[in-house]
Amino acid sequence: MDGLLLTPGQYASLWIGVQITVQLLLWSFALGVVLSLVFGLMRLSENRFARGFALCYVELFRGISSIVLLFWFAFALPILLDIGQPSRVVMAVLALGANMGGYGAEIVRGAIxxxxxxxxxxxxxxxxxxxxRVRHVILPQALPVILPPFGNLTIEILKGTALVSLVGLRDLAFSAEILRTARTQMEVPIGVPELFINVLVIYFVLAQIISFTFRLFERLVNARYRQRTGRRAVDVSGGAAAPATAPGDATGGT
Amino acid sequence: MSAPETNAAGTTGADAAVPAVRMREVNKAFGDNVVLDQLHLDVDPGERVVIIGPSGSGKTTILRVIMTLERPDSGTIEVGGRHLYHERKGDELKPASEKHIRQVRANVGMVFQHFNLFPHLSALENIALAPIKAQGRSKDDANQTALELLDKVGLREHANHTPGQLSGGQKQRVAIARSLATEPEVMLFDEVTSALDPELVGDVLEVLRDIAEEGKTTMMLVTHEMGFAREVADRLVMFDSGRIIEEGRPREILADPQHERTQSFLKAVLAH
Structure with missing residues (x-):
């Protein structure tokens, strides 16, 4: 065991997996956010059927283990719908996104x-x-409540992406597995502990990037509530409102 | 039904025939607690009606059913001659669609006891939001009007401040400006000075007095400010247990209440 670093070629191999993992993460997140908002709002609808439908969605996609969901989308659904073999990536995104939506809808509902x-x-x-109402009044105020649990949820999705190796997608976990099984035929043999320490670090870094992004976003959102003058200021001296730069506390106040 | 002199200021001949608000047999109960009991109430255009009564008497609910914050259990409400909760289909009155309610509700505005300003928006944005988003006015135009309204309530220099930076009295004046921005024909004021420190009440009443003097807005106020009621109201309505038990000119009622419960209520309110 001489050093923890892998060869450039081995990193290149893992990099292919990282790209798939990140791609899955971003698309699942996007789908999950949309589904969270739609079903979170529907759960509070005045229409009884909309409420009932949203509740069914939440219970279904929250209640099923993501691996089973993944198998359903990747293997069972294409047969049932007779649509041949759709892109595995798309099906994985649908499964992971729908799963996130099930949890996210409840977060959105609670925040509203x-x-x-x-x-x-x-x-x-x-x-x-x-x-x-939702766009300009309710969501801006619900956002500070939504963001922290959504950060959690996004990291859950990142971890969930590792499951896609089971439906044959070459994500980071799968790429590592490829290296592990091929380790003895390589020019530079690779130790299993070293390999997985690298994989662990990569997942950890990805999770930290997510955490950092959410913390940044939270800070931006909370700044809106901070009691400070001059933000998004308009000219009060007269005439139509034109955006002005922060004038500080020039207005005096009470 | 109402006294002839209530029709005085600010009403045009055409409008005078159609009440600004007409409530007929309106019932509302929360569980066993009846808060509106076969309520009949007409308010003329431009009229200023002050509603008084013990707490829990349902007086706030009168305003809340007109604003559609509570649905009445039965009865009809008209605003400017149009049914609020019903649509006429042929000879029948059918429950109104959301779209219809929105159209009629556009003529009503409300100011709340606890202001309910949007904390994430500046004073100016609070005021300009509805004109831009609900009435489709241009941003420049709406901001211009918002600044004029802030001028009117004496808070122009606070245009860029968020509610968190304003005192209670200032918040309430912004809230009044926000409500005026959409130019509703009927304005509802629900105990708008009750949550304020005593020294801040005067500024808010001053703004209400200005609106009253312009005379074009129909005002319905729930308040405990008897001095203000005497000075500004065309009609004082004493409300208790879901019913109007006495109404008339403020001076007369305050000086010589007829109903026993009005007497005891006024004694309690004026005592402190």
Whole structure:
């Protein structure tokens, strides 16, 4: 065991897997966010059927283990729908995204409920449409509540991507497995512990990037609530409002 | 039904025939607690009606059913001659669609006891939001109007401040400006000074007085400010146990209440 580093060729092999893993992560996340919002809002709909449908979705996709879900999307569904063999990546994204949506919908629902009732009532008094209520009043206030658990969920998705090796996708975990089984035929033999320490570090770094991104986003969102003057300022001296740079506390105030 | 002099200021001949708000046999109960009991109430365009009554008497619920924050159990409400909760289909009144309710509700605005300003938006953005998003006005136009309204409530220099940076009285004045921005014909004020420190009440009442003096907005106010009611209201309505038990000109009722419960209520309110 002389050093923990692998050869460039071995890293290149893992890099192929990293690309697949990141791709799966990003697409699943995007799909998961959309599904979370749609079904989270539907869970609070005044329409009984919309509520019921959303509840079924949540219970179904939250309740099924992601590996079973993955097999369903990758193997069973194409046969049932008679659609030949669709891209494994697409099917994996559907499974992982739907899984995230099941958890995310409940997070979104809880966050919306945490917005005070008076805020909802004010949107009614101002006669805002359903879309504008959510977009401009409710979601901006729910966001600080949504972000931390969504960070968790995204890391869960990252870990979930490792399952796709079981449906034959060459993600990071699968690439490592390829190296492990081929280790004896290589020019530079590779130790199993060294290999998996590298894999571990790569997953850890990916997870840290996710954490960092969410922390950054949280800070941006929370800055909106901070009691500070001059943000997104408009010219108050007269005329139509034109964006101005932060004037500090020039207004004096009380 | 209502006294003839309530029709005085600010009403045009055409509007005078159609009440700004007409409530007929409106019932509302929360569980066993009846808060509106066969309520009849007409408010003329431009009229200023102050509703008083003991807490829990349902007076706030009158405003909340007009704002569609609570659905009445039965009865009809008209705003500017149009049914709020019903649509006329042939000879029948059918429950209204959301779209219809939104159209009629556009004529009503409300100011809340606890302001309910949007904490993530500046004072100006709070005011300009509904004109831009609900009425489709241009951003420049809406911001211009918002600044004028902030001027009117004496808070122009706070345009870029968020609610967290404002005092209670300032928040409430922004909330009033926000409600005025969509130019509703009927404005509902739900105990708008109750959550304020006593020294901040005056500024808010001043703004209400200005709106009243312009005379074009129909105002329904739930308040305990009897001095303000005497000065500004065309009509005082005493409400108890879901019913109007006495109504008339504020001066007369305050000086010489007829109903025993009005007497005891006024004695309690004016005592402190």
């Amino acid at each position: 409920l945490s917005v005070p009732k008076g805020q909802h009532e004010a949107t009614t008094a101002l006669n805002l449409s359903g879309f504008h």
